[in-house]
Amino acid sequence: MTTDAHTISAASAHENAGTVPSTPASSTLSLRLPEHKVERRAVGWWALQSFLLCAPVLAATIVAYVWWEAARSWLILAVIGAVMLLVVGVIVEPLWRYRVHRWETTAEAVYARSGWLVREWRAAPLSRVQTVDALRGPLEQLLGLSTLRVTTASSYGAIDIGGLDHQRAARLAQDLTEITQQIPGDAT
Template identity: 45%
Template sequence: MTTLRPPRNQVDPRAVAWWTTERLILSVIVVGVAFAAYWFFTDRPWWLTLLVAALAVFCFVMSFVGPRMLYRFQRWEVTEEAVYTRKGWFEQTWRVAPMSRIQTVDTKRGPLQRVFGLADVKVTTASASGAIAIEALDADLAADLAARLTAITQATPGDAT
C-alpha cells in the first residue's frame, strides 16, 4: 500500500518572479480603477480614502508575499504509477492521477511565461474533478515531462475511462 506523501519536486524558482509580475500587473489595474472611481465619482470622505489606501497596500503586499508562499508549498511529482500535485498555502489541494486514467497531456506557455522561460503541463484525466496542472516548470522540462507522460500512459494498460 502506498502512503500519501508530499510530492518531491518544487516548481522552477523563476515562478516567483512570474507570479509576482502577474500580480503586480493585476494590482496596478485594480488599484488604478479604485483610485479613478474614488477620484472622479465621489466627494472623497475620509473613510473612503482609508479604504482605497488599504486596498493599495494589501494588493502590493500580496503581490510580493503570495508568490513566495506559493513557491514554498506548490509541489509535483511523476512516477511510473501516477501524477501527484499539491497546491496552495492557505487551502491546500492534493491531486493524484493514476497513469491508467490519463487521457491527454498538454503544455501551455502564456506570453509572460515565455518571458520567464516557463511552461505548464496539463494532464487531463477521466475524473469529474478535471485536469491536473503542473505549473511553472522550465519550458524544456515541461516538454520532456509531456513526452515522458505520453510514453508512460501509452505503455500503461487501461482505457482511461
C-alpha cells in the same frame, strides 16, 4: 485534498532530475509530499499575474480619490485596501505559493500540491491519464516557464503543475505520454 485513488502503486520514491522512471516497483505509496519544487522563476510569474490584476484596482481607486472630492473621506479606505491587496498579491502570495507548490512523476502516478490559502494535494494514477499537455501563456513564455496539464478520467478535472521550466515540462509531457500509451485500457 483530492485524489483519484486513496493508495497508489508507485515506482521508486526518488526520481532522476524530474524524468519518469520506466521500471515499475511493487511498493505501495499513499498520498505524500511530492519531491520537487517548481522553478524559482515561478515567484516572478505569480507576482506579475497579481500585479496585472491588482494594479488597475489601485489605479481606479486613486483616480476616484483625486476626482471625487466629496467622497475622499471614505475613498481613502478603498485606496489603502487596494495598496494592501497589491502588496499581498505581489509579495506575500508568490513567496507563500513557492513554499507550497510541489510536484513529482513516477512510472505509476503524477503527484502535485498547489495553492496558498486553499491547498490542493492530488495524485493521479497513470492508468487514469487521458491527455498530457505542456501549456505556455504569455507571461510564462517571457519567463521560460510552462504548465504541465495532466487530464484524467476523474470528474474533478486535470492536474496542473505550473512553474516548470519549459524544456522540462515538454520532456515530462513526452515521457508521460509514452508511458500512458503502454498502459492497457482506455483510462476511464
